[in-house]
Amino acid sequence: MHKGSCLCGVVQFTVTGDLPAPSACHCVACRKHSGHYEASVDIPRTALDITAGQEQVKWYQSSPKVRRGFCGTCGSTLFWDPVFQDWTAVAMGAFDTPTQTKLSMHIYVAEKGDYYDIADGLPQNQT
Incomplete structure (x- = not known):
């Protein structure tokens, strides 16, 4: 089980099971919602x-x-939820406990900000 919360601690959650490898999204919407990718x-x-x-x-x-789900008190980014699917995405920064996983890829790199480089050697998908 993995525990997580928002910055102020008002919202708390658990995720049962192992976490698959996360991805890093560089699209404009994710950058604006989170402040970075x-x-x-x-x-x-x-x-x-x-x-x-x-x-x-x-x-x-x-x-x-x-x-997109966030804490109404502190504004922390928490969830990305495709409403017509049976899954949701949880922001990696919201986990309080070790996740035992690593990034697998970068997506929407065609929209990435010009102020940083991606140099970790992971696959980079343009969309």
Whole structure:
């Protein structure tokens, strides 16, 4: 089990099971939502349990197919949720406990910011 929370600690969650390798998304929407590129891990929605502060999780519908979850108190980026799927993505920075995983790839690098380089040797997908 993996535990996580927002910056102020109001929202707390657990994820059951092993975490697959996360990806780092460099698209404009993820950069604006997170303040930089966003690293997240896709998990079955049934593996996520918001254990405290569910009423403080606010959702922004960023496109017809995706909503983004964040803490309504401190603003922490927490979730990326494709509403027509059976999985959700959890922001890697929100985990409080070791994740025992590593980044697998970078996506949407065609939209990455000009202020940084990607030099970790991982695969880079343009979209």
